[in-house]
Amino acid sequence: MGQKLDYLRKYNKNIRLLTIDEIDKISVDLIPSNWRELFKERNVRKRIDLLLDIWKKYKATELRNTISYLSEHLENIEIMEVDNLYSILYTIKNSKGKYLYYEGRNPQDKFENEELEKSWNNIPDSIRSFYENIHNGFYYYASESMGLVPFESVTYLGDEDLDWDIIDDLKESIQIDLETSFGFFSNGMGDYIAIDYKNCKNDNATFWSAKIQPKYNINFWNYVDEWIVIGFE
Template sequence: ISRVLNVWKRYVSNEMSNTISFLKECLIDVELMAIGDRYSILYSVKNARGKILYYEGRNPKEYFNNEQLEEDWSKIPDKIRSFYENVHSGFYYYPSKSMGLESLENITYLDDYEWGIVDEIGEHNLKIDFVSSYGFFSNGMGTYVVVDYKNSLGDNATLWSSKEEPEYNLNFWDVVDEWMVIGFE
């Protein structure tokens, strides 16, 4: 457990301080998990109600398996790339494969989808460009923490939902860190 947490601290100690603190207090086990030729770490987290929750941290050295994102990878903010390349290629609630940072292969490319909410918002009111936007975090119910790499200075992100108006100019790590802890609870 301490070795795993040291990796988190080394790469995202400031960005995910609440998540690391929660894991430090509530992580009861880590196990190496093999599914086919893919390796992950399975985290067993005991929450305040005594329930054991399982989170998967994918291998950061595995094959990319996302052509569009791989093409744009160098344009993604450094700290996000560092997490995916050094800590985990996604970290999420294992049973639903959501409520966390998506694995590289499952990161949502916004331009691949039709978003009904755009009709309500009006295309002219959008402050992100779908062609340069990726949903790195998913709550599993249609809401994403999105990075538009053309507008990602200072870890700028958008809370994008298929049902509600987007929230712009949020700090990517603040939202991700807060939502990870909410998921644990």
């Protein structure tokens, strides 16, 4: 526990890992009721299974590879608290024996992204379902990447402060409207899986990059599922 906390506090010195008894004392409106119930289970394996049941309820098909990997390699889940904000810490031991820490934010978090909040009802139901029922982002803790980022870090591609030099080098006309596009998945190196809500039928998405030619008409969940598993390895 001490080594884990030392590692976590490299990135946020105020983090606490809560005991089950402390979780019981959290105000009822601050975490989802299903989190409260699953953390009453003192057997870690059963607790993990209960959490993965939530994933399966909402994303059994779209994130089937991610769920399968977590079922095999997830060793522990705990609630983290920073300044009265709560999230779930996933401790994963990957196939190479390396420990990885992933954070799943609280689906009850408030929006910290004005552009996204204004457009939220236009975002595909399947994406809103993840954020509203499972996690407000699920990502590699140390870099806040290789996963679905939290509201505050969803990239609005139309942001005037972003410099998309790639546009000058496109081999074909741009096929998305940056003003209606958001990057929900980030690999931490300037690459995104983005949704243009004017053209997102059947979870149609775009691989958008600051450096590489875009790929259009990809399936959002197929790419997200594959890239999350790549991140685990």
